[in-house]
Amino acid sequence: MGSIQSLKCRECSNEYEPQFKYICEECFGPLDVIYNTSTIQKQTLVSREDKTYWRYFELLPISDKCNIVNLNAGFTPLQYADRLGKEIGGLKKLYIKNDSVNPTFSFKDRPAGVAVSRAKETKFKAVGCASTGNLASATAAHAAKAELPCYIFAPSDIEHVKISQALSYGAEFVAVDGTYDDANRVASVIGDSKGIGVVNINMRPYYVEGSKTLAFEVAEQMNWRVPDNLIIPVGSGAMLNAICKGFEELESLGFIDNVANMKIIAAQPDGCAPVVDAFKRKNNDVIPVERPETIAKSLAIGDPGDGLYVLKRLKQFNGIAEEATDDQIIDGILMLAKTEGIFTEPAGGVSIAVLRKLIEDSKIDNDETVVCYITGNGLKSTEAIMDVLPKLNAVKPDVQIVSAMIR
Secondary structure, rough: OOOEEEEEEOOOOEOOOOOOEEEEOOOOOOOEEEEEOOOOHHHHHHOOHHHOOOHHHOOOOOOOHHHHHOOOOOOOOOEEOOOHHHHOOOOOEEEEEEEOOOOEEEHHHHHHHHHHHHHHHHOOOEEEEOOOOHHHHHHHHHHHHHHOOOEEEEEOOHHHHHHHHHHHOEEEEEOOOHHHHHHHHHHHHHHHOOOEEEOOOOOOHHHHHHHHHHHHHHHOOOOOOOOOEEEOOOOOOOHHHHHHHHHHHHHOOOOOOOOOEEEEEEEEEOOOHHHHHHHHHHHOOOOOOOOOOOOOOOOOOOOOOOOHHHHHHHOOOOOEEEEOOOEEEOOHHHHHHHHHOOOOOOHHHHHHHHHHHHHHHHOOOOOOOOEEOOHHHHOOOHHHHHOOOOOOOOOOOOOHHHHHHOO
16 A cells, blocks of 8 residues: 555645645645655665656555556656766766656656546546646556546647647547637636546646656665756746655655755746746746747746745755746757757757756856756657758769768
8 A cells, every 4th residue: 555644735734635635725725745654665665676656656646556557657767968068068977867768758657647547546537637748648648548538628729749649549639719728727627527637737736746756766866865956947847846845755764865955956948937037036926928939838838836836946955047048948959969869859958058058157066966857858849940950952872972972
């Protein structure tokens, strides 16, 4: 059996039974899952042969392993990026946490997999999400494995290519005539009224727990040492907050120490950087961006639900928030690909671009350990870099002509 204990309000600390509930009844604050960790041993976790994020079962909100919906996601590579480190200023201890190789090619397999598993355990008859990209694919894939109907709520004018992967898994597209915010609102009402587990809305306390495994894996892959810097792309801010929670849980268990010395860096794209703006204004008010304009579509969340909590985490961990322009993002994508052989979507390009800016501004020392999170695969958004790639020119099938071209 798992070790889930309660749901606790992030604002007023009110606690509830671990049931279908996603906001506090007293103050309407978000709820976090609390665990009974008294019996958890490090050796139990590290001795498992399971090389997925489910190796941390006792720290995930599932009571019975029979309810796990497993696509073998997680335990992705932590790649030593020596060439990239050298290229961007002589960084000696740079590591890339490469979540682009998950089953649906993004980190969303982690929260979606946990949420769909929880939905199965609580006997939901269907699942869904409000999404225009990675989450739609991850939720649909896990729903297919779980034999649950899946509904994707998104604006009706979305490019079909953005949801083709999700539809291939058998999901049903609910095309809402309006904005993403309209689709999100409809999903919330329908989820509650129809008993659908909408993973990023009414399943959110459980959903976000999947993302904290990005902390567990990095800690284990670094032999239970805490890195000096974490660079995390920020859209809603839920992933950054979850990663911080993951490191805190490991420290409370005695698996790691010195978490307070870790620096958290929030990376956002210019054109949709409300958290960065608030940080630089030294203000706790995150002012929504009404019309995001950036090639990093997966981070184009103008009103980040966890934005205030990202600011709190930055204060807690002596952090920094920085943004990157579209040109800098493209440079980051190409630099990572050409030095380390990792092709990332623009969100990952944001992480690399922000890292480069911080090194140039001497805000990260060359001897510090840096972990840069790459959250999605570049094949999901090739349109972002097509204009800067070399043009293809046909050549006659003549060996001498071709030979003269090869240097």
